[in-house]
Amino acid sequence: MFLSVLLVMMMMVRWTEAGYTGTVLSHTSKDVQGNIHTTVHRFKFGHSSCGELESWLCSGCTQKIDESSGEWCLREYTTWGSWSFNYYNYGWYYGIYWINNRNGISSPVTQMFVEGRKRSDINRPNSSPQTGILPVMRVPSNCQRNINLLTFDPDGDHVQCRHGSGSDECSTCTPPSVLSLSSSCSLSFSPTNSSDEGSYAVQLVMEDFPSQTINMTDYTGSTVSINSSSSMSRIPVQFVFKVDPAAPSCTAGEYLPRFLPPTPEHGAQFFINVNEMIEINIRAEATQSVITELLFSGPFNMIKNSSGSGNFTLRWTPSDSQNDDNESHPICFVVQATASSSIYQSELRCVIVRVGNIPFIATPSPPKTSRLTVLKLKISTTLSLKDNKDKIEKAIKDELIRRGLPPDIKVRLLSDGSVKVNN
Template identity: 50%
Template sequence: MSLSLLLLLLLVCSAQASHYYGSVMTYYPKTTNADGSMTVDLHYNLNIHCGSVFTVLTCSSNNCGTAVVHSVSKESDIFTWCQNEGLVTLQVPPNAPFQLLLSGGAWINFIRNSIGSVKAVTLVEPRNRSDTSQANRSPQTNILALVRVPSNCPRDFNLLTFDLDGDQVKCRYANSTLSECDQCTPPSVLNLSTQSCILSFSPTDSINEGPWAVQLVMEDFPTQNITLTRTDGVQTTITTNNAISQLPVQFVLRVDRAVPSCTEGLYLPKFLPPTPDNKAQLYAPVDETLEISINATANISMISDLLFSGPYNMNQTTLGAGQYILSWTPSENQTGESHPVCFVVQAVFNSVTYQSELRCVIVNVGYDPFPIPIFLGLRMKVSALFSLSEDYIIDNIVELIRAELLSQGLPSDLPLKLNFSTTAPSAVSP
């Protein structure tokens, strides 16, 4: 059965013309067979209006092979949008680059930058690299279908950019000249930093309130010239100015009416520890359940729910208002992969919805860079004009030590153990 037909059967539910909230796709080359064919796993998050029909994913260039689809559809934001999270396993005859096209249907109604039809392009590059002696792996990223910001509040959307090959990852708006979109008007309320993939929103007039379609392209560039080789021996040189692969990152930005205060923790939810930092790297051994704790507070509005996008079999548990756990158990087949997880917390006040900042983390599967506990003794002598309590040391000095360890590449969930002594300086050991 063809790839196009498989996804068509998977996603059709009922007819609705304007339904699309965006999509994100990434891929992993898995194995190269003796006959030169290759297995490639394509991960997708497809966001649509709940209960709607969607388009098809077709092979638009070269041979994309045959496909097997695994998918889970869930209500991510009830009565608004649902997310189809899935995995397409492709059996590709040669390990040559090929292009997948997501098209058909239309974005949701009332898009401010006048974008109607849906088009998203993924360029899969599975050839072997001369610098890693492995098939190229795409950047890893994710985003929610709908992110919100009040019209009077500045906010940066610092997109996740993670690449297992160590490539430089850049973002740009989709280009109609390159046939990456049918209508390619960027949202005027956002400024994009192509080098860092940061979308910056500045306070704007109420006339700009409403939904905006964001159509980005994420690409990986080698840090030195490399050679890509097919199984039949054909080689291509890629310079630092050439993108290797290409991913679509599409979503809706909704500019809401002004909020009385932009200070986090009042109307806008504020994250609290132990919520992982944005772009934190977490580690999940195969067949063991990883739990990500997320805490948030809002003193004036009422926290209503957590929205997240991650692996298709990730589960959410609500412990109480503003307290959540995301749990996921990776399988043996996912060893060596890295999976992005993005989330926001929502709150409501007088029927108005507010979102926290967007945070995304990377979950590395099957290995731990610190499998053996590291005991690093840091002896400190602290002079002060007043007596220092243990609480003061924990709240101030230890956090300075943690920040320094993180800057040296240690994971964000690294535990710190304190040993206090009345006759010697305090010692801190991870």
């Protein structure tokens, strides 16, 4: 039996009020009881302003994440409930329109395919890949830019991207002519002519594939086998790519902001527990422009602060009331700067915050960068470092493994009290 669930939100607006700037949908499977499992659906969607968004969407059912004044507003809509083991479509067709764009996309279609049958390898239904993007990504027309999307999968599956195709993924499926897409979810922009400047609608689909042949069992007990060429989830990743007028220089750190330490690397994983606060410190520089703001996509109750030009902090405390436990939460951000009337963005960076006692998942490192896993923990002991180094190292290793790191890690306690971990 095929179960099709479609959430429809229809409110017609005039083309002059067009303001859709993209969305990312995701789902996470959690508790399993018999033939029923709990699934959390998260919808992040952008519009040209918070006021316009409130005018057509249900009042009070969404939470604001962040906004770039005068350009976009990002909000989140979350649902959770119990489902039988089955597979279905979940999403909506908007009665609104994309902002004006160069590739002629008008009506957005946002729908995800959920594989809700029980997997034989993990004994629960599949969770979709986790990713994030800002509603508007921008680059000067004369500068090279790669956008490496986060490709984290909670089940350790292989993740690929493609352009949307077909009526359930896009109404008009014309990809941006100025972007090239790799299957590994990297978008590449090369310097182009001023005639190509403007906004483009990007409509991608992210999919996950099992690493080996597995069995899928539905609520009736019927079982089928799928292999590594069969996608299990399809989620939309949609945003606006804006090609701005040429910059005086494309060197990172001059007009285009450049990230500095202690900004986490792209793809870093953080492990925390419910009711435990995470603090992400972000630092950037731009010598020929003025850094004005940090823009991010993440949990709606994340707090953003600035402590001077180019210094920012993101803080978040997950809670049971928001179903944050045993879930992976993507956080993506850019730093934005201005010079005269021009706006410049840094590269996109994304990290994953994993809440609760869930396994460590290795993710591919982007080119020329390292992967970082950050754990916040406290271990108290009356043992002296001088005489009990081995015992303390074992206690730290045991706690790291309990938090989800692989059992073959090597822990070394340094003389200054810091800890070095290798695998």
